[in-house]
Amino acid sequence: MYEGIIQDLIDEFGRLPGIGPKSAQRITFHIVQSQSADVTRLAELLATVRERVRFCTQCGNVSEQELCSICRDARRDAGLICVVEEPKDVVAIERTRQFRGLYHVLGGAISPIDGVGPDDLNITQLMRRLADTEVREVILATDPNLEGEATATYLTRLLKTLEVPVSRLASGLPVGGDLEFADEITLGRAFEGRLTVS
Amino acid sequence: MPLYRDEAVVLRTHKLGESDRIVTMLSRDRGQIRAVAKGVRRTASKFGARLEPFMVADIQFFEGRTLDTITQAETLGAYGGNIAADFDRYAVANVMVETAERLTTEDEPARQQYLLLVGALRSLARGEHPPGLTRDSYLLRALSLAGWAPNFSECVRCGGELPAAHGGGTALVVQLGGTVCDACAPPGSPRMSAETIALLGTLLAGEWGRAKAHGEGTRAQARGFVSAYTQWHIERGIRSLRYGH
Ligand SMILES: [Zn+2]
Ligand SMILES: [Zn+2]
Numbered sequence: 001m002y003e004g005i006i007q008d009l010i011d012e013f014g015r016l017p018g019i020g021p022k023s024a025q026r027i028t029f030h031i032v033q034s035q036s037a038d039v040t041r042l043a044e045l046l047a048t049v050r051e052r053v054r055f056c057t058q059c060g061n062v063s064e065q066e067l068c069s070i071c072r073d074a075r076r077d078a079g080l081i082c083v084v085e086e087p088k089d090v091v092a093i094e095r096t097r098q099f100r101g102l103y104h105v106l107g108g109a110i111s112p113i114d115g116v117g118p119d120d121l122n123i124t125q126l127m128r129r130l131a132d133t134e135v136r137e138v139i140l141a142t143d144p145n146l147e148g149e150a151t152a153t154y155l156t157r158l159l160k161t162l163e164v165p166v167s168r169l170a171s172g173l174p175v176g177g178d179l180e181f182a183d184e185i186t187l188g189r190a191f192e193g194r195l196t197v198s
Numbered sequence: 199m200p201l202y203r204d205e206a207v208v209l210r211t212h213k214l215g216e217s218d219r220i221v222t223m224l225s226r227d228r229g230q231i232r233a234v235a236k237g238v239r240r241t242a243s244k245f246g247a248r249l250e251p252f253m254v255a256d257i258q259f260f261e262g263r264t265l266d267t268i269t270q271a272e273t274l275g276a277y278g279g280n281i282a283a284d285f286d287r288y289a290v291a292n293v294m295v296e297t298a299e300r301l302t303t304e305d306e307p308a309r310q311q312y313l314l315l316v317g318a319l320r321s322l323a324r325g326e327h328p329p330g331l332t333r334d335s336y337l338l339r340a341l342s343l344a345g346w347a348p349n350f351s352e353c354v355r356c357g358g359e360l361p362a363a364h365g366g367g368t369a370l371v372v373q374l375g376g377t378v379c380d381a382c383a384p385p386g387s388p389r390m391s392a393e394t395i396a397l398l399g400t401l402l403a404g405e406w407g408r409a410k411a412h413g414e415g416t417r418a419q420a421r422g423f424v425s426a427y428t429q430w431h432i433e434r435g436i437r438s439l440r441y442g443h
Contacts, residue, residue: 018215112292112438113210113251113299144241146250149282157285177241178217 006032058129060105060122062087070094070102077101079136083126083155084179085109085143092180093141096188101139104129109147110154118154126155130162139194140168143179156197167194200261204228205274207254207316209295213239221249221268222299223257226312230304233259233266245271252278252291252319275316277323287322290333292438294318297337300432301344310343330417331409334424335401342402346431349376350399356382362392370395372426394419 001007006028013024031039055061056068063069070076070090080101084090090103106121130138140155142148152168159166169190182190206223209230214220217239223231238245248255249268254275259266281287298315302308318336322329338348353360354371358379362368369383370376370390377395378387393416400409401420412420429435 018213020214023215110288112289112441113296115437117441145239145247146252146278146282149279150285150288153283153288154285177243178239182241 055105059103060107060125061090061103075100079134080139081126081130081135081137082139082141084141085148085151086180089141089143089179092182092187093191096184096191098188098191099139106142106151109142109151111147121151123155123158127158127162130159130164135164138164138166139191140166140197141179144169144177144182148179152197160198165196166198168197170195201258201269202261203256203258204231205254205312206231206257207275207295207298207312207319208249208251209299210251211235211249219249220265224298224302224308224312224315225257226309227307229306229308230299230302231259231266232304233257233268234262235268235271247276247278248273250278251295252281252323254316254319275320275323277319280323280325281319284325284329286329287325289438289441290329291319291322292441293333293436294322294336294340296436296438297340297428297432300436301340311340314339314343327406327410328417330421331401331406334421335404335409337424337428338398338402339404341428341431344431346375348398348402348427350395350402351377353377353379353382355379358382360395362395365392367391368395370398370423372423372430375427390419390423391416394423398423 002010009028009031010024013019013027014021052064053062056063056071057066058071059068061068061070077100081104082093082099082101083104083106084093085106085108087105090105093099104122104126106123108116108121110116110118110121138159140152142151156166170193204225204227206225209222209224211222212220214234217237219235219238221233221235225231235245235249237243238249247253248271253273254277256272256274257268258270260269281291294315298311302311314336318332321327322332341347352358354374354376355378358381360368360377360379362377367389369378369380369387371378371384371387393412397409397412397416397420425439428439
């Protein structure tokens with residue numbers, strides 16, 4: 001344990017996803033020892049991000065405006081909607097350059113043991129969006145792990161009521177992983193080989 | 199000894215760092231184990247889906263100072279896929295692993311809890327029974343193993359005969375641990391039909407043939423009692439019980 005404010009900062013970093021106590025300590029001492037201009041810039045950036053970044057009102061992706069840059073792009077095919085868990089999955093799929101449709105970001109996967117149920121995700125928004133617009137296909141691109149599969153199962157059952165064709169990313173994505181780690185080729189192939197599920 | 203081996207069922211996982219996970223398991227011989235699976239979130243990981251929730255595996259661990267590391271895993275029961283493919287099963291499996299996590303600790307072996315959980319997950323994955331009945335039977339038996347066995351066959355206060363023995367409605371009190379006769383029932387006790395009392399008894403005993411004969415109304419009543427009984431005994435309750443039905 002360190003004294004007062006240093007320990008407060010370590011605790012604060014330790015609360016961030018993926019940061020263990022050792023990393024939290026390392027980051028804290030890096031900040032304490034770095035040039036004051038760097039730290040000031042970081043502090044300002046954190047405040048600005050908090051202020052300016054919000055979620056796209058249509059797809060739930062991060063955005064600095066009411067609609068994100070993908071939803072604003074008239075060249076994208078509005079008849080295709082790819083459903084993902086997190087904004088970082090949008091980035092991973094964009095890298096493949098395979099997909100020219102729009103996205104819907106759920107904000108996570110259904111995991112009751114972690115207190116995340118269907119109502120905690122942007123699912124109602126998705127249903128409303130599909131009811132209001134003409135969509136040819138919904139592509140479920142949740143993570144290829146258990147929670148992602150279960151979330152896709154739930155959505156497939158729900159989307160049946162709307163009679164929209166639904167497909168699921170397939171081949172080449174071994175179960176157990178996170179979508180963001182799939183390389184462009186594997187992810188691209190998964191898109192091409194997607195399977196109709198309803 | 200820096201290396202050890204055990205059979206274990208995965209209860210839950212947490213992301214750690216860039217591509218690792220902390221895996222919480224219930225093992226056959228050592229109670230709960232929390233260990234790191236390195237690189238498991240990379241799509242090329244050697245572990246694949248073997249360390250996903252609800253999977254049973256033969257696992258080799260390397261003892262660390264704070265957390266142990268998983269070095270090998272061989273699948274013994276690949277139940278995750280069939281469970282994730284059906285949302286009702288998934289909701290039930292969540293309740294079961296969360297309950298097992300709360301009823302066991304890292305210091306104490308819990309072989310009976312391990313065997314009960316693995317059996318229930320296997321049955322769920324195979325779709326042997328309606329998922330809701332599998333959950334309620336599991337909860338009653340897991341709580342019994344933990345020392346909170348309910349009683350549905352006699353009055354928990356005086357041991358006397360129940361109205362249910364003659365087909366009558368019977369008082370069933372969560373706080374008293376089961377059925378009570380009319381003479382012992384506190385005023386205002388909730389009453390259940392004789393069918394519900396019978397269903398609870400068959401779920402506790404794991405008599406599936408007789409359990410499945412009961413209709414949805416009776417199952418819903420039994421479910422209400424089992425949920426309340428579970429939440430009453432487990433401090434802070436089971437979060438997953440809020441989902442599914
Ligand atoms: Zn958008
Ligand atoms: Zn009595």
